[in-house]
Amino acid sequence: MTFRQLALKNIQGNWHRYIAFFLSSTFSVMIFYIYASFIFHPDVVNGAIQAADKVRHGMIACEFLIVMFSFFFVLYASFAFLKTRKKEIGLLTLLGMTRSQINKLVLYENAAIALLSIAAGCALGTLFSKLFFMALAELLQVDNPIRFLIVPQALLYTAAGFFLLFLAITLITLIGMGRNQVIELLKASKQPKTMPASSGWLAALAVVCLGTGYGIAYTTSANMIVLVMLPVTGLVVVGTYFLFTQASVAILKRLQRMPGFYYRSTRLITIAQLVFKMKDNARILFVVSVLSAVILTASGSVYMFYQGAREQLLDTFPQSIGYAEPGSAVTPSMRPEQVQRSLAESGVQVTGSIETVGIVASAELNTPGPRMSKVLLLPADVYNEAVEPAKGAGRIAIEPGHGLFVNPYRGTEFVYFKKGDILTTAEGEPGAGLQMDGQISGAFLNLPYETNRVVLMNDGDFQALLTAMPEEKKLAYAGYEIAPWEQSGAAVNELKSRLTKAQADRFSDRVSSYLEMKQFSSLTLFIGVFISFLFFMASGSMLYFKLFTELQDDQAQYRSLTRIGVSMQEIRSITSAQIGIIFFIPVLVGGVHAAFAYKALSNTMAFSVWKYGLLIVLIYAVMQLFYFLLTRRAYMKQMKRL
Known part of the structure; x- marks a missing residue:
């Protein structure tokens, strides 16, 4: 039997250990190849696809992330496999196999797994790249779909890059393995374990x-x-470390001192x-807990921004269309009759409108630090007219x-x-001496930044003041709510095209901002899903590796238990x-970490994100359940060989 045949036989015999590593590596290669296919696609490189450039930069950043993550993941997996095979390697050494021959055997095994992962990943990437391109074309809203091509440059970078990555990690593994003596390898599984100890002070520090x-x-x-972002992250990471290294042992020992339980x-077992x-x-x-928290927080944040885009824009742009113009009247093309007629030609209906005239003044704002700023004086009835129908708010009455x-x-x-x-204004400015009733938050008109x-x-006070104001102190505003506003981009652009450049600068609409934000959020969510799923597979695989490194010890323990009368059903219950x-402990801990991150995000975004965050946590828990069932099945299959 040659070394190559022996390596293939070893992989075949230990396939239950290699399967999670193989699938995770294959998925990493697949995602890398799909992203590389887009990055090096001729239509993207030549600029033939509109808006693809910003997506390309994002994918390049993701490629670096995949490579770095794959390096540490494969390195951990390699050392995990080495630990499970120390006794086997020691036995081969005792039978006369030289160090160079063992290195050659391990090199062949890792090369075989690497080639299988690269081949499977590139094949799956080619298979799914068409669907990926179709989805991107829909998100980018391009007229022509992105052509399906097998991009040679992407194939070369993926195959060569990952093979070199596997090779480098194999060499690092062999260097680590070379330090072990034969007797250490043979007795690796026989090393006695000392009773775990915990520190009450360190457990308290975790809390x-x-x-x-x-x-x-x-x-x-x-x-x-x-x-507070960095200090909070540092505290949570330190607390999580001591939670598992100290507090978990202290809790389990406490349970051992509760006879009834x-x-x-x-x-007991x-x-x-x-x-x-x-x-x-x-x-x-x-x-894995920290990784789970990162996955949940990042995925939840992206999903929240995606779902919250509409709510944010409704706050930023209270009306679908807004137009402000100095003076006491807006241009004729923005009058209600003309706007309604223009939009109706495109099948868009005006469902509400508001017209008003305000007074521009310079007033002193108290925070942060007294400073002069432009304010717009308006009657309370304008606020009631704009806010009450849309948000069901109570009417405001001002004395x-x-x-x-x-x-x-x-x-x-x-x-x-x-x-x-008391409202203080610049000398000669209107509104001086008003006694303020405090403040409220939230835009109710699409006003320009300088007068927002x-x-x-009080309505009576305002009308008396407006009559005495010169034309240059007045600002006319017209706002319109339209339906369906999400699909009215072409109609709004047509309306805006009828204005002069100076008038167009005073025109604001919710639609264009919504489409741009939706496109960006969708692309971010689309790309982020693959990265999050990669992290998820890696975190689950780490737990899988760790369980199978202890398989031989567990088999010996359960073999002893069966001799004293413990049934296989009870062993299955203990193992499960x-x-x-x-x-699931990492899912629970990571979910709690993410929940407080969602709370901080809610405080920042000024709207509730719990329903979005809860959905992400539930999806993650279901995926972890699926991974748990597969792992338990594979583990119990090996345990039946007692």
Whole structure:
């Protein structure tokens, strides 16, 4: 038998260990090849596909991420496989096989797995690249679909790059293996395990770090999120590490001191073994928990931005179309009759309109630091007319001589006016002396940036003030709600094209911003799903590897249990409980981490993201359940060989 045949026989005999590594590696190669096919596609390189350039840059960044992640993942898997085969390698050495021959054998095995993964990944990438291109063409809204091509440059970069990656990791593995003596390899599985110990102080530190990090994340605001992000991440990571290395052992030992719970059914065996397993697996559980939190937070954030795009734009653009013009009247082409007629030609209906004239003034804002800024004085009835039908808000009534400040930005904590403050304006400016009733947040008109801060007045006071104002102090506004606004891009662009350049600068619409944001969010979500799924497969595979590294020890323990009368059904129950805890504890911990990240994100975005975050966590839990069932099936199949 040649070395190549022996290597293939070893892979075939240990396929239950290699399958998760093979599938994860194949998926990494597939995603890398699909992205590379788009990056090096002739139509993308030549600029024939509109808006593809920004997607190309994003995919290049993802390629680097895939390579770096694959390096550490394959490196971990290689050392995990080496640990399971120490006794085998020691036996081969004892039978006369030289170090160079063993290195040659391992090299052949890793090369075979690498070639199989690369071949399968490139084949699947070619198969699914057409669907990928079709989906991208739909998201980019290009007129012609992206051509299906087998891009030679992408194939070369993928095959050569991953083969070199596997080769480099194999060499690193062989260097690590070369340090072990024969006697160490033979006795690797016989090393006695000491009783795991835990520190009460370090367990308490885990609680303090996690509690502090969660507390900061729960109470942070939009203004503080950037400052607290790194400290919170550091606290949670440190707390998670000590949670698994110290607190988990302390909790299990506490359960052992509860006779009513510990000595019931097979819990004695389950918990006694878990004490050792949790200590042995603490680092991998820590890594998988942090990885799960990253997956859930990143996926949830992208999905929230995608789903929240519409809600954000409804806040930013209260009307589908808005137009502001100096003076007391807007241009005729933006009058209600003309707008309705123009949009009707494209099948778009005007469902509501609002017209008003405001007064532009320079007022002193109190925060941050007193400063002069443009404000627009408007009657309270305009606010009631714009907000009440759309959002069901209660009507605002303002007494004579009073005013109410409207901050257009939700979620900010700047207090520009407190209740009882007096409005101070520049000399000769209108509105001076108004007693402010505080402030409210939220835009209600599509006003230009320089006049988007509004002071609402009593209707009678405003009308008397408006009559005395010169034309240059007035600002006319017309806003329109249309249906269906999401599909009215062409009609709105046609309406805007009838304005002069100066008038078009004062025209604002929700539709163009929505389409641009939707395209960006969809592309980000589309690309991010593949990366998140890659991370998920890798995290599940790490747990799979760790379980199978302990398979021989578990087989010996369960063989002893069967001799003293423990049934196979009870062994199956013990094994399922232990595998389930190892698989789902990281999901639980990562889900809790992500929940507080979602809360911080809610504080930043000023709207609830829980329904989106909960959906992502549920999807992740279901996927982990599927991975758990496959792993348990493979594990129990090996356990039946007792």
